[in-house]
Amino acid sequence: MKKEAVARLCKQAYKQDGCLTVAELAIMLKISAVTVCKYIHEWELEHKTVLPRRGSIHDIGPTLTHKKIILHKLFIEQKSVQQTSRETYHSLQAIQRYISTFRQVMLCMQKGMSTEQIAFATGRTKRLIKEYEQIIEEYKKGNYNMKQLLGSEVHIEDDIESWTIEYAEKTEHHNN
Structure with a gap:
């Protein structure tokens, strides 16, 4: 249940032009950072996608x-x-x-x-x-x-220009 909460928080923060760190997720859910990492790893493997968080958005x-x-x-x-x-x-x-x-x-x-x-x-x-x-x-x-x-x-994709503009706008919001 908390694994899904981690995923939901990451996605919601991203939709609101934010990104959360593992430490912030741990504090919010009152679990250890190690447990958050475990949940993220399991969720990403199960869903074959990456959760939006500071480490993945900024490639850290x-x-x-x-x-x-x-x-x-x-x-x-x-x-x-x-x-x-x-x-x-x-x-x-x-x-x-x-x-x-x-x-x-x-x-x-x-x-x-x-x-x-x-x-x-x-x-x-x-x-x-x-x-x-x-x-x-x-x-x-x-x-x-x-x-x-x-x-x-x-x-x-052929329409690289519109994608580039879309991506630049998103990353600009996340970097501010």
Whole structure:
């Protein structure tokens, strides 16, 4: 029941041009921050979407779930970058970074490079590379065609201008 309350509070704050932190949610619901994180993680996995909160809206901190959800929407569900952005409360730049890093790591793994070598070659941390390696291994276990994923085009909607204006207005409200 409190898990749904966490989700509802996040969504309501976002609709009112606000965003809540985990600490604020914990205080409001009189539960620990650890429990809030657990509820958020479970809810996001169950619903395959990201709750709007400060960490996700401003792309603060590493969260495997977001990468996993975003990459799944783009490569498996074949959703557009803009639709994925709307559904996950992430900027186009953040999504582009996920796509780029995902492809770089996948290509390096196919070349037989170690985690350390991939981190050096991509300029990313070993911890981040391990997160992408885990996602890629899950795709392999799910019998997805890795060559097809590597070569697949990510769909970008034609009406980028109206989306850009809509996104800029939303982020302007959240940054003030």
